[in-house]
Amino acid sequence: MDLQHVGALFAIEGEYVGCEQIKTGNINQTYLVTYHRDGEDKKYIIQKVNTYVFKNPEGVMQNIERVTEHIRAKVKETEETAKRNVLHFLYTPEGKNFAYDEEGNFWRGYRFIDNSITHNNSNLFIMLEAGKGFGTFQKHLSDFDASCLFESIPDFHNTKKRLEKLFAVAEKDEFDRVKTVETELEYLRSHYDLACSLCTMLEKGELPLRVTHNDTKCNNVLLDVDTNEALAVIDLDTVMPGLAAYDFGDAIRFGANNTIEDDPEYSKVFLDLDKYDAYCKGFIATIKDSMTAKELETMHLGAYVMTAELVARFMTDWLEGDVYFKTDYPEHNLVRTKNQYWLAYDMEKKLDEMQKIVLKYSK
Ligand code: ADP
């Protein structure tokens, strides 16, 4: 693909060298673009935002601008931290942080943070650093006024609504696929209360709403290429009011799975408690002082809730004919559903141990 015309919308200077697609995300299309200027290659990240998923992309960009501005003020001690610990946008000549192409596609761009890397597969050190990165992000935003954020995807982690939607879609069974997920569907029906436990506590006012990232995969934290230390949190489309346990939980769901989230070899799917422990060490130790006792006591439930929610979301997409998540092959969403089901199944047995580990780092 030739992204020169998109680069021109942001008036990127220099000679266009080329681009490569980064295929890790399930929603937007991301490209690494290179330009040659002043005798060196300069890299940029350019993304086409999925407007089926983000109905108001300009609102999303306003959220991200506000959030990064707030973080920028906190990381400005040195030129190095100001550059590498927060995202910086590309702007059009009119001063906008987005642009539409002639076909109406919505584009945005970032400066590439030098000497940074992300990992799609975790290890103990990556989990520790990802935990510190997301913990620091949460800390930076603890004094941010959440009321100025618009909800980029309403009810994003409202597990009750996610399950109710799934049950309605299964009732219709438009593509005759329910027969392929009967066990997993029945599991969600019988685990409704546990899957919705955090929602219920939120409704009762037992847990506080904070500003959360809501998509805390380990590949959404940039690490220093040499030291692997956390630099900046990226992929900010879903920053919204939420529960701290959502951020904790989604990071565990993705990073502490013994394998990747779409591995079809389900015998490899289980919660790796060492990776779980490493993430707790980074995340809980960073945020514990600003958490309530109830948040810390229930944090581990986030991991189960997020995993059950993803069983529901992947299954809903499978039953609806694959309209939401990008897929690489016809049964991709079915494989993701079953993989996440086995992870939830395993986590359920480890909940006590998981709670103990959070509490160990809460002291
Ligand atoms: P997606 O929605 O595709 O996950 P991300 O914003 O997470 O989009 O970007 C995908 C990948 O591109 C990241 O995992 C990271 O490797 C790289 N990336 C994104 N933004 C930057 C940046 N500003 N600097 C360096 N690398 C980046």
Ligand code: GN1
């Ligand atoms: C999507 O865009 P990406 O790949 O970081 C999804 C997350 C899911 C994740 C599952 C906006 O995240 O909610 O947890 O896939 N993002 C959106 O891999 O729906």
Ligand code: MG
């Ligand atoms: Mg990402």
